[in-house]
Amino acid sequence: MAIPTGVLGPLEHEIMNIIWESHECSVREVVSRLPRRRAYTTVMTTLDRLYQKRIVRRKFVNRKFLYSARQSRQELEVRIARGVITRVLASSQ
DSSP: OOOOTTTSOHHHHHHHHHHHHHSSBOHHHHHHHOSSOOOHHHHHHHHHHHHHTTSEEEEEETTEEEEEESSOHHHHHHHHHHHHHHHHHHHTO
C-alpha cells in the first residue's frame, strides 16, 4: 500500500523514501540523494515539517541534525489509512 499523496506532499514522500533507505541522514545527505535538485533550505524546511508532524525524529550530532524515521513505511501507511478512514466516517455523519 502506497502512502496517499494528499497526506504527504511529493517532496515529503521522496525524502521519506531516502530516510527509510538510509535509516539516518543529514539534510545535506538528503539533498545529494534527491533525484531532482532542491535548495538546501527547502529540504531543511521539509524535514522540520516532517519532524513537527512526528513522522521523523532528529538528534543533534557534530553541529548538524540527523533524521530518522519514527515508524517503518508499513506502520506509517497504516497510521495514515486509519486517519483517512476516521475522517471519511466522521464527515458522513
